[in-house]
Amino acid sequence: MKLGQAVKMAAKSIFSNVGRSALTMLGIIIGLAAVIILVSYAQGQNAAMKAYYESMGTNTVQVSASTWNSSINVSQALYDYCLGLSDHVVGVTPNGSVWSDTKISYESKTLTGEDWNTRINIYMGNDQYGLCNDFKIARGRELSYLDIEKLNQVCVLGSEAAQQIFAFADPLDKTITINGIPFRVVGIYQSKAQGKNLGTSENNQWILDEIKRKDRMILIPSTMTRYFNQNRPIEEYVVKVKSSDDIATVVTSLNGYLSGLISENNGYFSVGSPETWQAQENEAAALQQRFLGGIAAISLLVGGIGIMNIMLVTVTERTREIGIRKAIGAERKSIIVQFLIEAAMICGIGGLFGIGVGYVGTLIVGKLSFGIILIPSPGVTVGAAAISVALGIIFGMYPAVKASGLQPVVALRAD
Amino acid sequence: MLIEIKDIYKIYNEGKESEVRALDGVSLHIDRGEFVAIIGASGSGKSTLMNILGCLDIPTYGDYILDGTDITDRSDRQLARIRNKEIGFIFQGYNLIPALTAYENVELPLIYQGVPLWKREELVMEALEKVAMADRWKHKPAEMSGGQQQRVAIARAIATHPPIIMADEPTGALDSKTGKHVLEILHTLNEEGTTIILITHDNGIAATARRVVRISDGHIVADGTREEVGL
Ligand SMILES: Nc1ncnc2c1ncn2[C@@H]1O[C@H](COP(=O)(O)OP(=O)(O)O)[C@@H](O)[C@H]1O
Numbered sequence: 001m002k003l004g005q006a007v008k009m010a011a012k013s014i015f016s017n018v019g020r021s022a023l024t025m026l027g028i029i030i031g032l033a034a035v036i037i038l039v040s041y042a043q044g045q046n047a048a049m050k051a052y053y054e055s056m057g058t059n060t061v062q063v064s065a066s067t068w069n070s071s072i073n074v075s076q077a078l079y080d081y082c083l084g085l086s087d088h089v090v091g092v093t094p095n096g097s098v099w100s101d102t103k104i105s106y107e108s109k110t111l112t113g114e115d116w117n118t119r120i121n122i123y124m125g126n127d128q129y130g131l132c133n134d135f136k137i138a139r140g141r142e143l144s145y146l147d148i149e150k151l152n153q154v155c156v157l158g159s160e161a162a163q164q165i166f167a168f169a170d171p172l173d174k175t176i177t178i179n180g181i182p183f184r185v186v187g188i189y190q191s192k193a194q195g196k197n198l199g200t201s202e203n204n205q206w207i208l209d210e211i212k213r214k215d216r217m218i219l220i221p222s223t224m225t226r227y228f229n230q231n232r233p234i235e236e237y238v239v240k241v242k243s244s245d246d247i248a249t250v251v252t253s254l255n256g257y258l259s260g261l262i263s264e265n266n267g268y269f270s271v272g273s274p275e276t277w278q279a280q281e282n283e284a285a286a287l288q289q290r291f292l293g294g295i296a297a298i299s300l301l302v303g304g305i306g307i308m309n310i311m312l313v314t315v316t317e318r319t320r321e322i323g324i325r326k327a328i329g330a331e332r333k334s335i336i337v338q339f340l341i342e343a344a345m346i347c348g349i350g351g352l353f354g355i356g357v358g359y360v361g362t363l364i365v366g367k368l369s370f371g372i373i374l375i376p377s378p379g380v381t382v383g384a385a386a387i388s389v390a391l392g393i394i395f396g397m398y399p400a401v402k403a404s405g406l407q408p409v410v411a412l413r414a415d
Numbered sequence: 416m417l418i419e420i421k422d423i424y425k426i427y428n429e430g431k432e433s434e435v436r437a438l439d440g441v442s443l444h445i446d447r448g449e450f451v452a453i454i455g456a457s458g459s460g461k462s463t464l465m466n467i468l469g470c471l472d473i474p475t476y477g478d479y480i481l482d483g484t485d486i487t488d489r490s491d492r493q494l495a496r497i498r499n500k501e502i503g504f505i506f507q508g509y510n511l512i513p514a515l516t517a518y519e520n521v522e523l524p525l526i527y528q529g530v531p532l533w534k535r536e537e538l539v540m541e542a543l544e545k546v547a548m549a550d551r552w553k554h555k556p557a558e559m560s561g562g563q564q565q566r567v568a569i570a571r572a573i574a575t576h577p578p579i580i581m582a583d584e585p586t587g588a589l590d591s592k593t594g595k596h597v598l599e600i601l602h603t604l605n606e607e608g609t610t611i612i613l614i615t616h617d618n619g620i621a622a623t624a625r626r627v628v629r630i631s632d633g634h635i636v637a638d639g640t641r642e643e644v645g646l
């Protein structure tokens with residue numbers, strides 16, 4: 001018997017009992033939708049995490065340290081130590097931020113950072129701030145060494161900050177005030193979001209928002225700390241290393257140095273890089289994903305057992321038909337193929353519905369948990385379809401073999 | 416010799432108290448082109464005999480030689496081939512598949528034989544015409560009368576042009592007029608060369624056969640022309 005014939009027969013029997021077929025499919029639909037949603041969720045999470053950490057800067061190490069022992073100038077010591085790692089390091093910048101609420105004004109416009117979503121952060125760094133944080137100058141210039149030394153009241157704007165303060169006007173050489181202190185704009189950074197390859201998640205609003213938040217910044221010389229943070233020294237630095245191979249070395253060196261400098265009861269310190277944080281989060285996420293994957297696998301298994309159950313009922317119900325088919329010359333093989341194709345088709349059709357439900361579910365989950373348009377990748381879709389057909393074949397096998405083994409005379413007696 | 420069975424036994428629950436010897440040492444020869452009626456009371460073993468002759472069932476003991484070859488120990492697959500090519504079955508209960516149309520039911524044995532589509536079409540319609548059911552090819556069994564269903568079943572049996580037709584009480588569920596019509600079809604087929612084995616408990620129907628075999632309690636008790644058997 002030809003395959004095409006077998007498919008036709010299977011379709012016939014599936015559509016001759018639509019209600020039953022639909023019920024059978026339900027298990028597969030739910031199982032497959034669960035798999036698609038969970039896998040897509042995991043992929044969305046991974047993509048978001050990757051983009052998020054990349055926006056923090058690549059090949060950077062972030063270090064902060066603080067002590068209550070006033071005889072140690074941690075800030076200076078840390079800075080000097082970082083500079084000393086010059087074999088591995090290409091740049092070091094203080095990475096201070098203004099803690100208090102700020103009032104940014106230009107002409108008649110005043111922005112208070114009350115709304116977190118539009119808040120402009122003020123950072124204090126040096127001439128290597130852009131290099132270390134992966135900001136590139138779009139127009140104008142970076143802060144210079146002299147700006148730091150001379151306490152020049154100049155600033156560099158992130159693209160979002162420039163947009164918010166100046167709208168369509170040209171910010172270069174204009175003067176803004178921060179908490180009443182005037183700063184002249186000497187440069188504007190390129191947007192981090194611009195030209196960022198977000199891969200499959202191009203309309204990934206959540207990530208874009210996170211990255212835009214990075215663009216919502218103003219950089220002022222690190223020596224300005226006296227006007228903003230009550231002259232507290234900046235105790236956080238960003239170190240740009242030469243290559244990713246240097247990250248581990250620099251992290252280890254800094255940890256060693258700082259643990260010698262600061263003992264447990266007179267301060268604290270932390271050393272890390274977006275890369276290592278991402279690796280740690282990946283590990284945690286992988287564990288979570290494996291757990292979710294297990295649940296999805298169980299739901300698929302339950303769906304498969306449902307298929308087997310229904311196929312067994314079908315075989316019993318159609319014993320007489322099997323007898324007739326055998327009487328007129330069907331070989332075991334033909335009967336097996338017929339029931340397998342039937343099971344595979346039920347699962348395949350169920351799989352299509354499952355993919356549909358999975359798409360909708362993924363969209364909803366993406367909206368709720370990331371606030372983005374999340375779509376299952378082609379790989380997941382094709383894989384899900386293949387799994388559903390395979391399930392039909394695996395769980396249809398036992399009923400099919402059972403059906404084919406019936407003696408024709410026995411099967412014909414059934415009613 | 417087309418069919419030869421030797422010392423066939425079919426014993427259910429052998430050795431137990433409930434043992435039934437449905438066939439108790441039956442030997443029979445049937446030649447090509449014969450029209451044989453097998454008669455006997457209900458429960459005498461007629462259907463059991465036909466099922467074994469038709470390779471639908473296997474005997475407990477005994478040998479079966481079909482067309483010169485011993486098929487006693489043939490595999491499931493080879494028996495399926497024999498049922499498909501050599502034998503056409505007609506049952507008392509028609510045994511059509513309810514979900515399929517008349518056309519599709521008749522087509523089934525041809526599909527299992529691997530006949531290509533264009534050839535199938537020709538053979539199906541030819542068979543349906545022979546039983547005067549060609550105009551009903553689209554109908555499902557539930558939409559046909561018993562006589563019409565039985566005619567479709569006959570069409571299915573003859574679609575592959577098998578040399579042997581076995582019919583187990585084909586008229587049992589039909590009124591006498593339709594039953595006669597079905598019997599006529601069988602006679603026509605026999606005139607065209609098909610060997611017919613007809614099982615019946617109706618002496619009148621058996622009397623139309625050239626040869627009658629009477630079976631009782633699993634034994635053949637008479638075998639000959641209807642006069643010899645005493646009809
Ligand atoms: N599967 C079975 N198990 C036990 N006894 C059976 C079975 N099938 C048939 N028989 C018995 O075998 C005998 C012959 O049955 P059967 O060939 O159907 O008779 P007939 O067709 O002549 O009416 C009967 O006594 C019947 O009860």
Ligand SMILES: [Mg+2]
Nearest residue numbers: 461462463583
């Ligand atoms: Mg009977």
